[in-house]
Amino acid sequence: MSKEFTSYLEKISILENLHPEEAKSAMTDILNGDVTDSEVAAFLMGMRVKGETVEELTAFVEVMRNASVTVEVDTKGAVDLCGTGGDKSGTFNISTAAMFVVAGAGVPVLKHGNRSVSSKSGSYDVLEELNAVPNLDKKKSEMLYNETGMVFMFAPNFHPAMKYVMPARRAMKLRTFFNMLGPLLNPADVENQVVGAFSKDAAAKMAQILSNLDTKSAYTLNAHDGLDEVTLTGQSEIFELKSHLSNSSITFDPKSLGYERVEAEELLGGDAKVNAGIIKDVMQGESTEAQRNIVTLNAAFAIHAAGAAESLKDANEMAIKSVESGEANRKLQQFIKESQKVAQA
Structure with missing residues (x-):
């Protein structure tokens, strides 16, 4: 040393x-x-x-x-939506599900994520369980995105030097600043983001960091129930970055978009297999109302952050239509099929 x-x-x-x-x-x-x-x-x-x-x-x-490997694609109008993890909530993979709802609304998605570090199922784990291929290199990620307008970029493939950090993180089993940094390291340098954080303080810091790094449009947020997503159990604190960073958070209530409050238990998931089942149910219109609503609510924030809708209300209507029309499910099936094809190329 x-x-x-x-x-x-x-x-x-x-x-x-x-x-x-x-x-x-x-x-x-x-x-x-x-x-x-x-x-x-x-x-x-x-x-x-x-x-x-x-x-x-x-x-x-x-x-x-x-130090990262860059994914070279056209990022115009695209969004990344992810959480920091570390909220110990036990919910299903909400932002991963929302990815397909956003894509079904016509918004390109450049999602960056990992295997689980602190939960039972990370984005990688649940996508693998859905029979998609989440482990793609730079070239294949670019091919998949150009073909479908969607990609999941598996963090270790784009941040190879992180291998020096993982042993310590896994041994510690504690949340560290890397939970905060992960969502800020999108390999495609995406300009629009929705980032869920494990605390209001973390959300505030992440908004300031994104502002320092010239991000175009972002929401960073933390729910009052501790969730690193926009929640349905109560209100969420949301920091908005547009042309400039708002100095304080807004307190968002899902009732303002017509959503009913739910109990935390209604949002729980399990391991990758359980969560993959929930995602399939949401896409096919067979989930519970609470499961569908938290996915469309979070998708609405991503659609709005990407600039695809004038208002959050319009974005929410686009998200709901994406599910009800079957477009979200079509994008999920396309992602599974094309990621398998690209992986074999």
């Missing part, structure tokens, strides 16, 4: 913030594999205890984006 990295550990151990250049240096050392798993774990824990600043996190993202 370098003397510099030792000094960064010393600094954060006494709750001192790193300067942006120090934060960049520390992340560069980690991504180069120059520090041990235990030292990575010490750094992650130290940052968690100290509390990460927006300046530190922005510096980390810049280094990680520079």
Whole structure:
């Protein structure tokens, strides 16, 4: 380990913030594999205890984006929707389901995600259970997106240096700042995003980081029930980034779009097999009302963030029509078929 990295550990151990250049240096050392798993774990824990600043996190993202493999496609009008994970809610894969509703409404989706780290089923796990092929490299991801207007980019294929971080993350089994950074590292450099966060503070920080990094349009959000999605059990705090970042969150109530409140139990999922079954049911109009509604609600925010609708109300109507017309299910089936085809190419 370098003397510099030792000094960064010393600094954060006494709750001192790193300067942006120090934060960049520390992340560069980690991504180069120059520090041990235990030292990575010490750094992650130290940052968690100290509390990460927006300046530190922005510096980390810049280094990680520079180290990533870029997916070169036309991102105009496209959106990424994902959550940080780490909310311990046990819900089904809502943003993964919403991906097909958004695509069914005519909005391209550049989704970035991973296997589960802190839940029973990550995006990768549930897509695999649906018989899609989520493990595609750069070239095949570009082919799939150009063919279908949808792609799932499996994080390890585009952030190879993250292999130096995963042993520490898995051993710790705790939420770390990487939960926050993951959604900010889209390999296609998508301009429009909806990012669910595990806390209001995390949502606020992520909005500021996206603003620092010239994102065009984004919603970052956290629900009052702790969900890293827009919830139906109550209200959600939402930060909006358009031409500029709003200074404070708005409190969104799903009743404003005509949705009824539900109990948290109605949104629960299980392992990848259970969650894949729920997604199929939503797409085929056979799910519970609560399951369908939370998917269309989150899809509405993505459609609006992408600029495909003038208002959230219009976006919500597009999302509902996507499901009711069968377009969302058609996009799911197309994604499964074409991802299999591309994988064999």
